[in-house]
Amino acid sequence: SQQGEEDPQALSIQEGENATMNCSYKTSINNLQWYRQNSGRGLVHLILIRSNEREKHSGRLRVTLDTSKKSSSLLITASRAADTASYFCATESSRDDKIIFGKGTRLHILP
Amino acid sequence: DAGITQSPRHKVTETGTPVTLRCHQTENHRYMYWYRQDPGHGLRLIHYSYGVKDTDKGEVSDGYSVSRSKTEDFLLTLESATSSQTSVYFCAISGTSGAHYNEQFFGPGTRLTVL
Numbered sequence: 159s160q161q162g163e164e165d166p167q168a169l170s171i172q173e174g175e176n177a178t179m180n181c182s183y184k185t186s187i188n189n190l191q192w193y194r195q196n197s198g199r200g201l202v203h204l205i206l207i208r209s210n211e212r213e214k215h216s217g218r219l220r221v222t223l224d225t226s227k228k229s230s231s232l233l234i235t236a237s238r239a240a241d242t243a244s245y246f247c248a249t250e251s252s253r254d255d256k257i258i259f260g261k262g263t264r265l266h267i268l269p
Numbered sequence: 270d271a272g273i274t275q276s277p278r279h280k281v282t283e284t285g286t287p288v289t290l291r292c293h294q295t296e297n298h299r300y301m302y303w304y305r306q307d308p309g310h311g312l313r314l315i316h317y318s319y320g321v322k323d324t325d326k327g328e329v330s331d332g333y334s335v336s337r338s339k340t341e342d343f344l345l346t347l348e349s350a351t352s353s354q355t356s357v358y359f360c361a362i363s364g365t366s367g368a369h370y371n372e373q374f375f376g377p378g379t380r381l382t383v384l
Contacts, residue, residue, distance in 0.1 A: 188371075191371065191372070191373075198378075199377065200359055200375030200376055200378055201375045202375070203374070206372060246311065248373075256327075257314070257371075257373070258328070259311050259312035260311055261310065261311035262311055
């Protein structure tokens with residue numbers, strides 16, 4: 159399975175701090191995406207990074223991709239209470255274009 | 270928000286009964302997906318469609334069937350529901366042009382309980 163695996167499974171930080179979560183995968187990919195899920199809601203797309211990209215920014219989000227290590231990281235800077243959610247990585251296989259989601263990281267921002 | 274709805278939003282049914290979940294989109298997206306989400310497993314793909322009447326299996330397709338007779342509707346059917354199919358089901362769509370081609374938009378989910 160090329161399922162992405164997020165690390166850590168859960169993370170609690172103080173508001174204002176930076177949050178970093180990681181995703182590892184097993185096979186070659188076309189791209190990797192990060193999604194956010196608030197409790198009881200559907201997933202919301204955050205950012206997509208292609209296999210030929212190394213870093214991408216969107217607002218307070220910074221995503222890196224290291225294809226040699228088959229890993230990605232999502233950094234949320236200056237965290238806010240509204241960032242409390244679960245975060246999922248999703249990899250698109252370069253072999254069959256199928257997208258597989260990881261199990262997610264639960265982020266809790268403490269006031 | 271992408272125009273994607275799911276119905277019903279909640280359903281309780283008994284083992285052995287058939288159940289159909291509906292996903293409806295107003296975005297004319299080509300791809301539609303059905304996922305289930307369970308604690309400890311994340312999101313797992315059940316079936317997906319890449320066009321009208323074109324569908325394929327995902328990683329957990331056993332016990333499920335799908336149909337897509339119109340671009341806007343993607344139906345998920347549990348022919349004979351089992352307790353192991355108790356889950357939250359999400360529909361997603363993708364397929365706009367350009368840089369957002371791979372981005373998936375998710376519906377609000379359907380919580381299904383099989384007693």
